[in-house]
Amino acid sequence: MPDPIRVAVLGFWHVHAAGYAAQVRQHQETELVAVWDDDPARGQASAEAVESVFVDDLDDLLARDDIDAVTVTTATSAHHAIMLRAAQAGKHIFTEKLLAPTVTEAEEIIGVADEAGSVLVVSLPQLYYGYTRAIVEQLEEEQLGALTYCRIRLSHDGAIAGWLPERFYDPAAAVGGALSDLGCHPVYLTQLFLGARPATVSATYASFTKRQVEDQAVVTLGYPGGAIGVVETGFLSRDPFTIEMHGTRASLAYESTGKLLRMRSPGADTWESLSVPQDDADPFSRWVSHIRDGTRADDNLTRAVELTRLVSTANTAAATGTMVSYPIGVA
Numbered sequence: 001m002p003d004p005i006r007v008a009v010l011g012f013w014h015v016h017a018a019g020y021a022a023q024v025r026q027h028q029e030t031e032l033v034a035v036w037d038d039d040p041a042r043g044q045a046s047a048e049a050v051e052s053v054f055v056d057d058l059d060d061l062l063a064r065d066d067i068d069a070v071t072v073t074t075a076t077s078a079h080h081a082i083m084l085r086a087a088q089a090g091k092h093i094f095t096e097k098l099l100a101p102t103v104t105e106a107e108e109i110i111g112v113a114d115e116a117g118s119v120l121v122v123s124l125p126q127l128y129y130g131y132t133r134a135i136v137e138q139l140e141e142e143q144l145g146a147l148t149y150c151r152i153r154l155s156h157d158g159a160i161a162g163w164l165p166e167r168f169y170d171p172a173a174a175v176g177g178a179l180s181d182l183g184c185h186p187v188y189l190t191q192l193f194l195g196a197r198p199a200t201v202s203a204t205y206a207s208f209t210k211r212q213v214e215d216q217a218v219v220t221l222g223y224p225g226g227a228i229g230v231v232e233t234g235f236l237s238r239d240p241f242t243i244e245m246h247g248t249r250a251s252l253a254y255e256s257t258g259k260l261l262r263m264r265s266p267g268a269d270t271w272e273s274l275s276v277p278q279d280d281a282d283p284f285s286r287w288v289s290h291i292r293d294g295t296r297a298d299d300n301l302t303r304a305v306e307l308t309r310l311v312s313t314a315n316t317a318a319a320t321g322t323m324v325s326y327p328i329g330v331a
Contacts, residue, residue, distance in 0.1 A: 002068060003029070004028070004029050004030050004031040005029055005030045005031070005068050005069055005092075005288065005291060005292075006030075006031050006033045006066055006067050006068045006069070007024045007030050007031065007032055007033060007067070007068070007069045007070065007071060008032075008033055008034040008035065008036060008055075008061055008067045008069075008070050008071075008091075009021050009024070009032070009034075009035045009036070009046075009050070009052070009070070009071050009073065010036050010037075010058070010061075010070045010071065010072045010073070010074060010082055010086065011036070011037050011038065011072060011073045011074030011075070011078070011082070012035070012037050012039075012042055012043060012046035012073065013037070013038075013039075013042075013073060013074050013075045013078075013167065013173070014073040014074070014075075014096050015164070015165065015168075016073060016096055016123070017046065017071075017073035017096075018046070018049065018050060020071045020073060020094070020096075020123075020284065021035075021046075021050040021052070021071070022050070023284045024071065024284075025050070025051075027284065027285065027288060029288050029292070030069075030288060032050065032051075032052050033052070033053075033066060033067055034047075034052060034053050034054070034055045034061055034064075034067065035047035035050065035052045035053065035054050035055065036054070036055050036056070036057075036058050036061050037054075037074075038074065038078070040054075040056055043056070058082075058085065059085075062085060062086060062089035062091060063089065067091065068091065068092060068291075069091055069092035069093070069094070069119075069291065070086050070091045070092070070093055070094070071093075071094045071095070072086065072093060072094070072095040072096070073095070073096050075167070075170075075173035075174065076098055076100075076101060076173070076174055076175040076176075076180065077101060077172060077173050077174075077175055078173075079095065079098070079099065079100050079101075079105075079109070080100045080101070080105040080108070080109060083095065083100075083109045083112075083113070083120075084108070084109060084112050086118070087109070087112045087113040087115075087116045087118040087120070088112060088116060090116055090117070090118065091118060092118050092119040092120070092287070092291050093113060093118055093119070093120045093121075094120075094121050094123070094283070094284060094287045095120070095121075095122055095123065096122075096123050097122055097123060097124060097184045097304070097307060098175070098180060098184060098304075098307065098308050098311060099122050099304045099305070099307075099308055100308060101175040101308075101312070102308065102312060103305060103308050103309050103312065106304065106305050106308045107305060110301055110305070114296070119287065119290045119291045119295075119296070119297065120297065120301065121283055121284075121286060121287035121290065121297045121300055121301075122283070122300060122301070122303075122304040122307075123283045123284070124184075124185075124188050124283060124300065124303060124304065124307070125185075125282055125283055126185050126188070126189055127188065127189075127192065127303070128279060128280040128281060128282060128283070128286075129279050129280075130259075130276045130277045130278055130279050130280075131243075131254050131259065131261055131276050132189065132192070133277055133280060134261055134274060134275070134276050134277060135193065135243070135245070135252065135254070135261070136192070136193075138252060138263070138274070139193060142249075143249065143250060143263065144245060144246075144247030144248075144249055144250045144251070144252060144263075145247040145248030145249030145250065146225075146227075146247055146248045147193070147194065147227055147245060147246075147247045148226070148227050148228070148246050148247055148248065149227065149228050149229075149230075149244075149245065149246040150190055150193050150194055150227070150228075150229045150230070150243070150244070150245050150246075151229075151230040151232070151242075151243070151244040151245075152186035152189055152190055152229075152230070152231055152232070152242070152243050152244075153186065153232035153233070153239070153241065153242045154182055154183070154185050154186050154232075154233050154241050155178075155182065155216075155232070155233055155234040155235070155236065155237050155238070155239055156182065156235060156237075156238055157235065157236060157237055157238040158235045159208075159209050159211070159215040159234075159235035159236055160209065160235070160236055161238075164235060168181065169211040169212055169213050169215075170212070170213075171212050171213050174213060176213055176214070176311070176315055177205070177207070177211070177213030177214035177215060177217070177235075178205075178213075178214050178215055178216055178217050178233045178234050178235050179203070179205070179214065179217040179219065179231075179233055179311060179314055179315070179318075180311055180315070182233050182234075182235070183217055183219070183231060183233030183311070184307055184311065186231045186232065186233060187219070187231055187307055187310055187311060187314075188303055188306075188307045189243070190221065190229040190231055191303070191306055191307070191310065192303075193229075193245070194221070194223055194227055194229045195223060196302075196303070196306040196310075197306070197309075197326060197327050198221035198222055198223045198224075198229065198310075198326050199222050199223060199224045199325070199326060200221070200222035200323050200324065200325060200326060201219065201220070201221055201222075201310070201313045201314055201317050201323070201324045201326050202219070202220045202222075202317050202322075202323040202324070203217060203218065203219045203220070203314040203315075203317040203318035204217065204218050204318065205217045205318040208236055209235075209236075214318070215234060215235040215236055216233070216234030216235065216236055217231075217232075217233055217234065217314075217318070218230065218231070218232050219231040219314045219317075221310075221326075222323075240255045240256045240257045241254075241255070241256035242254065242255050242256070249265065249266070250263050250264060250265045250266065251263065251264050251266075252264075252274075253271070259276055260273065261273070261274045261275075261276050262274065283300070286300070309327060310326075313326055313327070
């Protein structure tokens, strides 16, 4: 593998594309070589903004020997086709969630990447934050006792403040609204804390701004042991990111304002502050390390598939207005 790893950005559809391009430029082991986008005007403007060159033919770009890897931030609907082509061309792949609209497509992408020796990593950043590590430690030490309830809320005001591009409300391109985008983060955290596969999924989606996809969503997960997980997300309010947990021995709460993590025993009048360690290596840095080490991102890929499975199940529950038995589509 050359030093540095030479990277091309595929697509500036997603709002995180520029951020990943910046990471490529800033990381000491990667170099930004080129940009491609299915919208030439957007691609040219984006390439200029990140001080790179625009290539209008994807096949030509993927055939280049001076490109080792790609970041994929196209529309979600294009992930499957684009990543199959990139993997078959022998390029390593870093991508924004969701990996794909369906579990079948996600598993095919992973299979083709494995066959090609392509290192694939999906950006699931909150798995590696300090507060997540601290919460997992509390759960592993059973400080909360048996976990009975977990509620996680993450939202922003993009739909009413006007900064989220209108393409994010296109059901064909985005493959869903608030849950399929921002809601992925509380989904995979809930899966980390309570388990990847609940017994039941129910969901309520709404469009306050009257767009074609939901701008807010609540998903309720019922687990076999009786625990409940609640995922809340939306594009309508810029409130603090919060985690609320209750167990048979204690309760735990996290709020992004001040990065405050607290615990309280049943009947206690006060909360005890818990220390929050430094964040672990971010997904992009982990991708680079996997490329350098020639290793597979096993845990990341497993979680990426289960994230797709749960989001697609929630979409089914919301569309049908029913509680869906889980896991859907699994023999």
